[in-house]
């Protein structure tokens with residue numbers, strides 16, 4: 001159905017203010033909408049993917065663009081207990097907080113005018129689900145910065161965006177960070193995302209030492 005194809009009517013690459021307002025309005029219905037209406041399985045798939053790379057349940061993990069905490073909940077169910085969350089939208093973060101899965105929660109803008117508030121080389125892993133299409137692939141520089149050497153980044157990239165001929169940023173950025181040895185591609189299987197589209201489930205290992 002057409003209204004479900006993008007982010008519920010939010011145009012890609014919207015301004016931070018528009019993104020925040022959009023999710024603030026949707027926050028109370030978000031969990032019900034994505035589970036009952038669009039069969040959103042990406043959070044569970046991403047958590048399971050991360051679990052294939054990170055065996056230590058105490059690993060420090062950031063859920064970047066955590067929204068209402070669906071990914072954190074799945075990671076908690078898999079036994080992870082050292083989770084932080086970051087999102088642009090305080091109303092989404094407030095709902096995530098009620099799930100009781102995150103230690104630290106941050107309101108901040110990925111890909112905004114300034115770097116996010118988190119120090120470099122802090123996380124064993126970063127997971128970013130249903131987010132990157134909005135700000136674009138430049139956010140990967142920030143995710144790499146906050147991840148430790150040999151840490152893992154798992155993110156979803158919708159197939160309809162990855163294969164859109166007008167969408168050039170991902171086609172340029174991903175091969176660039178791979179060829180510059182900032183990351184090593186571990187896998188990117190095509191997998192279910194929600195009822196409307198699949199995604200590529202990217203797993204990168206972060207490389208910081210020559």
Ligand SMILES: C[S@@+](CC[C@H](N)C(=O)[O-])C[C@H]1O[C@@H](n2cnc3c(N)ncnc32)[C@H](O)[C@@H]1O
Pocket residue numbers: 007019020023042043064065066067068069070071086087088089092108109110111112128129130131134135
């Ligand atoms: C489709 S929701 C996904 C939320 C959660 N990861 C999940 O899978 O349910 C997208 C989330 O990304 C957040 N977001 C979008 N652009 C962002 C940005 N530039 N910086 C931080 N968060 C952002 C939104 O506020 C929203 O909570």
